[in-house]
Amino acid sequence: MAVPHVFIFPLPLQGPVNCMLKLAELLCLHQEIHVTFINTEYIHQRLLNYTDVLIRFAKYPNFKFVTIPDGLPEDNPRNGEQVGKIIEGVEKVSSPLFREMVMMTTTNYCAPTCLIVDGIFTFAVDIAKDAKIPLLYFDTISPCAIWTYLAVPKLIEDGEIPFKGNDLDALVNSVSGMEGVMRRRDLPSYCRATDLDIPIIQHIIKQGKHIVQAQALILNTFEALEGPILSQFRALCPNIYAIGPLHTQMKAKLASQSLPTSNSLWKEDMSCIDWLNKQPNKSVLFVSIGSLATMSKAQFLEFWYGLVNSKTRFLWVQRPGSIIGLEDDDINVPMELVESTKERGCIVSWAPQEEVLAHPSIGGFLTHCGWNSTLESIAEGVPMICWPYFVDQQVNSRYVGEVWKLGLDMKDVCDRATIERMVIEVMDVKKIEFLERAKQMSNLAIASVGEGGASYQDLERLIEDIRLMRI
Structure with missing residues (x-):
């Protein structure tokens, strides 16, 4: 029976990469789980330039990096204004290569038994289905924000977006569980668009349809912080692993390591x-x-x-x-x-x-x-x-x-x-x-990441479930 092998593919931005590298290291601590981490070439080079990531992960023989292009020119700044182009580049250029990797069984490394992929990558659903392996979406933004993403079709249906008039302080009523809390100005920034056909809104609607097709959803949060929202999620996706705060999990698990670690894409001024x-x-x-x-x-x-x-x-x-x-x-x-x-x-x-x-x-x-x-x-x-x-x-x-x-x-x-x-x-x-x-x-x-805490238990459950995904 093959060892469990996880492919991890983050959105190539600082936040998601940082988050998923932490999850990768937590999985690697359990040596019977193998991890392949897919980086874009641009992100990987910045990690090599500014962190000790290769040295840090060298101690895990069950881990390896793989790099693929992101489809963007080298001089693209890849800042907030470029996120749409980054997603488009991944879909057009990176995703076919990712599919090829998933489908290809190599002789020197075990075939993937599950995929952990950023929630914005809708293409992963078809890849996982074709490969006949489980897909776990890891949405590295907050569950309270993801919940508003999932509510976009209802917001459109109820006529709450696009906004009528200029009152950004008007309350929003079409996001279940957030009544009396959310004003127009508190919705994700793309909800302020006057044209609903813009790519980001269409992609969010598509993401909402795909995210519930995964076998599970991994979230970087904890019950005491977002319990009510997590309850709403479980009605759509019963298998939720709320394993955050991930950096606190890391501190707890690697307490013996005195030196702080970094996944920064910029040179840190100490x-x-x-x-x-x-x-x-x-x-x-x-x-x-x-x-x-x-x-x-x-x-x-x-x-x-x-x-x-x-x-x-x-x-x-x-x-x-x-x-x-x-x-x-x-x-x-x-x-x-x-x-x-x-x-x-x-x-x-x-x-x-x-x-x-x-x-x-x-x-x-x-x-x-x-x-x-x-x-x-x-x-x-x-x-x-x-x-x-x-x-x-x-x-x-x-x-x-x-x-x-x-x-x-x-x-x-x-x-x-x-x-x-x-x-x-x-x-x-x-x-x-x-x-x-x-x-x-x-x-x-x-307390959530301490032994017996809710996030501690969810991480242990995730690891055990991955162990059982042998082929």
């Missing part, structure tokens, strides 16, 4: 840790808009003035390419901003985020509210100020502010006065209140 070591406890606001989001030069200056005017210490990640047009026309930064930043700020091009959020000097996180960032902040007990950029982040920010009460939602606003006010509220006026609430949720996150 000098920020030295700077944090010199700051008072819970005094620093961490500012990062993640790996895809961008802002205009005007928004960049509003952020900077808001941070400086708040008189709060801050560590700010300014990712290369995140400020549109900055490379072509350097901003003449006012001297008052430069001087104030020298006094109480630190700016880096990229930071080791998990390590930063776990640092005792961090008291808040101004974030784009991507799901990995949100979960990492929750697990470390760090309150948030949410400035969502696109798609699922609008939903996440609403849940952070309104449902989980773990911070403030700053969506659709970018002025220095609002930024200053919200920073002061989180870091000063309501600091104790937010930290206490965040600590409560952090404790629940940590």
Whole structure:
């Protein structure tokens, strides 16, 4: 009987790749499970450039990387504005190669017994059916956001999208289980489109039809955080593995390893840790808009003035390419901003985020509210100020502010006065209140991955189910 062999294929973006590499390593800890991780050539090269991923996975003889092209020209920036093209490239160029790999039985490595694929890859359903092997979709965004994706046909049927009129604060009633919570502005960003025939909406509708055809759904969340939404999911897809927070699972399983690991696609500037070591406890606001989001030069200056005017210490990640047009026309930064930043700020091009959020000097996180960032902040007990950029982040920010009460939602606003006010509220006026609430949720996150916790049990069940998928 062949050993179980999992093919893992993430959406080639920082968040999904980071998430699925963590799952791959957790599976590899059980040596009777073999893992093949499919990376696009672009992503793999960046991992080789900026991480120890080859050394780290070399200790697992049951693991191997395979690379395929993503169909995009080398100079494509692959940022948030390019996500549509990335998905299109994967479907046209990568998916036929993935199909070939799945169908091909090699002599030096066992044939795949199951596929773990990003939920946005609708082509995986037919590949799994043709290969007669189980498909497990791993949607690495939040379940609360995925649930709104699945509701898009109902939103269209009920006439809630496209929006009639300009009132973005009108409540939305066609998302089951979210009545009284979601406003128009809190729906995924593509719901603001006036034309329902745009590719992203058509793809979301298609994804909704395909995701329920998988044998199971893997989600990076935990019951104490999203129990009501998970209950809704189980009516559509009974076999759910809620195994998050994945980075907390990793910490628990690899507690003996003292050095932090990284799956970053950018070079991390470790000098920020030295700077944090010199700051008072819970005094620093961490500012990062993640790996895809961008802002205009005007928004960049509003952020900077808001941070400086708040008189709060801050560590700010300014990712290369995140400020549109900055490379072509350097901003003449006012001297008052430069001087104030020298006094109480630190700016880096990229930071080791998990390590930063776990640092005792961090008291808040101004974030784009991507799901990995949100979960990492929750697990470390760090309150948030949410400035969502696109798609699922609008939903996440609403849940952070309104449902989980773990911070403030700053969506659709970018002025220095609002930024200053919200920073002061989180870091000063309501600091104790937010930290206490965040600590409560952090404790629940940590308990979920501890022995006997819900996420711990779901991961064990996933591993056992994969073991039984022998051919």
